[in-house]
Amino acid sequence: MIVDLIIKNPNELLTMSLPNKIIRGRDYKNIPILKNTDIAIKNGIIIKIGKNLDKELKAKKIINCEGKTVLPSFVDCHTHLIFSGTREFELVNKINKTRGSNSEVMGGGIKYTVSCTRKSSKEELKNLAIKRLNRMLEEGITSIEAKSGYGLDWENEKKILEVIKEISHEIDIIPTFMGAHSIPDDLTPEKYTEILINEMIPNVKKYNLAKFCDVFCENGFFSNELAEKILISAKKNNLKLKIHVDQLSNTNGAELSAKLGVVSADHLDYSSEEGIKAMAKANVIGVLTPTITFRLDTKFPNVTFMMENNLPIALSTDFNPGAGYSESMYLVIYFACLKLKMLPIEALASATINAAYACNIGNKVGSIEVSKNADILIVDAPNHNYIPYHYGVNLTNMVIKNGKIVFSKKDSDIIECL
Ligand code: NIG
Ligand code: FE
Numbered sequence: 001m002i003v004d005l006i007i008k009n010p011n012e013l014l015t016m017s018l019p020n021k022i023i024r025g026r027d028y029k030n031i032p033i034l035k036n037t038d039i040a041i042k043n044g045i046i047i048k049i050g051k052n053l054d055k056e057l058k059a060k061k062i063i064n065c066e067g068k069t070v071l072p073s074f075v076d077c078h079t080h081l082i083f084s085g086t087r088e089f090e091l092v093n094k095i096n097k098t099r100g101s102n103s104e105v106m107g108g109g110i111k112y113t114v115s116c117t118r119k120s121s122k123e124e125l126k127n128l129a130i131k132r133l134n135r136m137l138e139e140g141i142t143s144i145e146a147k148s149g150y151g152l153d154w155e156n157e158k159k160i161l162e163v164i165k166e167i168s169h170e171i172d173i174i175p176t177f178m179g180a181h182s183i184p185d186d187l188t189p190e191k192y193t194e195i196l197i198n199e200m201i202p203n204v205k206k207y208n209l210a211k212f213c214d215v216f217c218e219n220g221f222f223s224n225e226l227a228e229k230i231l232i233s234a235k236k237n238n239l240k241l242k243i244h245v246d247q248l249s250n251t252n253g254a255e256l257s258a259k260l261g262v263v264s265a266d267h268l269d270y271s272s273e274e275g276i277k278a279m280a281k282a283n284v285i286g287v288l289t290p291t292i293t294f295r296l297d298t299k300f301p302n303v304t305f306m307m308e309n310n311l312p313i314a315l316s317t318d319f320n321p322g323a324g325y326s327e328s329m330y331l332v333i334y335f336a337c338l339k340l341k342m343l344p345i346e347a348l349a350s351a352t353i354n355a356a357y358a359c360n361i362g363n364k365v366g367s368i369e370v371s372k373n374a375d376i377l378i379v380d381a382p383n384h385n386y387i388p389y390h391y392g393v394n395l396t397n398m399v400i401k402n403g404k405i406v407f408s409k410k411d412s413d414i415i416e417c418l
Contacts, residue, residue: 085116
């Protein structure tokens with residue numbers, strides 16, 4: 001048989017494939033780390049994993065991965081991709097200590113970005129997004145979730161969701177409607193919630209503009225009561241659910257996430273132990289954002305407790321114009337290891353297979369398995385523990401999306417055969 005590509009002989013191949021699919025608790029110990037193992041790809045799909053595949057199959061192209069680590073390419077399961085209006089002044093204010101509380105800064109910051117985004121055309125927003133996506137691809141990310149939320153009225157939320165839909169890029173984007181990101185200046189939280197439920201969410205469904213609905217549940221933003229109303233209405237409109245909870249304070253958001261049975265509950269920095277246990281029981285995935293926690297100087301979540309209680313964990317950049325202006329998944333993994341005390345293998349699984357399940361695409365991507373999409377990352381690292389050890393630089397050697405090389409460093413070793 002002739003195949004399109006063989007990925008040959010990496011030092012370590014991390015498949016992130018286990019019988020239970022989503023990885024939790026002690027499962028991390030069983031993740032296969034294979035030596036001398038190749039991957040064969042045809043028509044964008046992984047068709048065989050095994051030793052010396054170049055001896056039994058003819059390949060059009062072989063990538064020699066000696067000395068490198070190969071794993072599924074990253075999935076970024078929580079991004080606020082579409083906006084204009086960056087906020088570098090917030091960093092300077094933080095250094096000068098001329099800023100208020102995190103909640104005040106975030107509230108003012110979101111408003112600033114909303115006013116800039118409302119003034120931008122679809123074309124401008126698309127061009128900004130493509131630059132960000134190009135950087136993400138270099139970071140080894142090949143699928144993302146992207147939220148709206150810097151429009152806060154139907155005209156502008158629709159504009160943002162249409163931009164997400166119309167972007168043509170190698171990275172696959174799962175769209176999320178997050179009109180409930182903040183409260184517009186001229187409305188009460190209750191009135192805006194009514195508009196979200198009666199007008200915006202039904203329109204999202206009508207025009208098929210999103211797969212998920214998300215709410216920023218926090219003091220000063222959406223209360224648990226309003227968040228629940230919004231997400232119940234989203235569910236009735238066939239949207240899957242996500243929620244930002246317990247990021248700046250404990251509002252019992254984890255408990256609410258479990259009650260609603262959301263696909264993922266994100267941040268969880270201040271969540272209670274009872275809430276975490278309830279989430280694990282309800283099969284909710286916890287999405288953690290350690291670079292944001294570091295930047296905001298808030299409390300790091302208790303990951304040891306989460307793992308002991310079998311909560312599946314995904315990691316994300318939470319790319320946004322506030323505390324999250326970085327496309328680097330390597331940086332997220334670095335902070336996950338150092339500050340959340342995750343082992344490198346745990347952080348890497350959380351940024352691949354578990355992140356894929358947090359976007360509801362785990363059946364297609366996130367692990368290296370026969371019949372899954374060939375979305376693969378080759379890293380300049382002799383073993384996986386080296387990845388967070390060599391920090392602050394981009395270690396990507398090559399990125400493969402649907403079997404095609406979409407990013408490659410100059411020194412990558414590609415052999416053209418046919
Ligand atoms: O996930 N928490 C709410 N939203 C973003 C921040 C948005 C912003 O600062 O513009 C987050 O951290
Ligand atoms: Fe967010």
